[in-house]
Amino acid sequence: MEAIKTYHDVNRQDASSSFGISRMEEIHAKHGGKPDEPHRHDFYTAILVLDAEGQHFIDFAEYELNGGRVFFISPGQVHQIKEQRESKGYVMVFSAQFLAENNIPVRFIDDLNLFNNYGDAPPLTVDEDKQKILSSLCEDMIRFYRSDLKFRDQALGSLLRLFLIESNNLCTIEDHPQQLESSQRILRDFRELVNEKYTDWHGTSDYASALNITPDYLNRVVRSYIGKTAKEYIQSRITTAAKRLLFFSDLSIKEISYELGFSEPAHFSTFFKNCSGESPAQFKKSH
Numbered sequence: 001m002e003a004i005k006t007y008h009d010v011n012r013q014d015a016s017s018s019f020g021i022s023r024m025e026e027i028h029a030k031h032g033g034k035p036d037e038p039h040r041h042d043f044y045t046a047i048l049v050l051d052a053e054g055q056h057f058i059d060f061a062e063y064e065l066n067g068g069r070v071f072f073i074s075p076g077q078v079h080q081i082k083e084q085r086e087s088k089g090y091v092m093v094f095s096a097q098f099l100a101e102n103n104i105p106v107r108f109i110d111d112l113n114l115f116n117n118y119g120d121a122p123p124l125t126v127d128e129d130k131q132k133i134l135s136s137l138c139e140d141m142i143r144f145y146r147s148d149l150k151f152r153d154q155a156l157g158s159l160l161r162l163f164l165i166e167s168n169n170l171c172t173i174e175d176h177p178q179q180l181e182s183s184q185r186i187l188r189d190f191r192e193l194v195n196e197k198y199t200d201w202h203g204t205s206d207y208a209s210a211l212n213i214t215p216d217y218l219n220r221v222v223r224s225y226i227g228k229t230a231k232e233y234i235q236s237r238i239t240t241a242a243k244r245l246l247f248f249s250d251l252s253i254k255e256i257s258y259e260l261g262f263s264e265p266a267h268f269s270t271f272f273k274n275c276s277g278e279s280p281a282q283f284k285k286s287h
Helices: 024-030 096-101 106-112 128-145 152-169 181-197 204-210 215-226 230-248 253-259 265-276 280-286
Strands: 005-007 019-023 039-041 044-051 054-058 061-064 069-073 079-083 088-094
Touching (some): 019 128, 024 088, 039 079, 054 069, 088 128, 088 152, 106 152, 106 181, 128 152, 181 204, 204 215, 204 230, 265 280
Parallel strands (some): 005 039
Antiparallel strands (some): 044 069, 044 088, 054 061, 054 079
């Protein structure tokens, strides 16, 4: 059993709430500056950092908690923020239910490519002018969120959509080439298949066959959108699952290897070391 803390409700005081937004300084004061333990959510999280000093850990990758950054955390990702002083910024949380209630397809989130489920989840870097744009949207969200105005939720849905679109447009990663709807569908279907089959299918050819395309074409599509091959994406999914089990469960390395679909523990150890640079035992000990 995994011992990791999982938050299921967007608002712990109101289980019916499907959206929330707070200032980072308010959260810091509420918790007395103490960092939360590593945890995950059943919902989406976006964090606009205006001024901060510290570290943000997402699925065991460490990122500097600096001003001028936006973090996007997907449901299921393990993360932890460690502040060295009070941070300034905004934290937005919203569920798939909130998206549905405001006619925002989950595929809209997928097409933005801001929320990465596995592997690297680097923050988006924004300059001061762009921070002002995003901050203004956050302040409008707070105003509506803390009111009983008519069409409150619809306004929040529109502002959230604008925040995500602005973030996507401000992305510092090189622009992707023009993509067809068919290739976007392939990427979405591939991600869904990996999440469903990663313990059974470890090779690109299995997924390509299920999608009725060649492995080479699948690699080209995945690389054009997320900057890594299909094989690397599959490996990231398996490695992330392995790290979570090594850190949060009491399973032995042998049990974890079988849990993840490896026929021999030695094969799992070789795979893990090739992908992470250390053996499962070294990872468990160092963390």
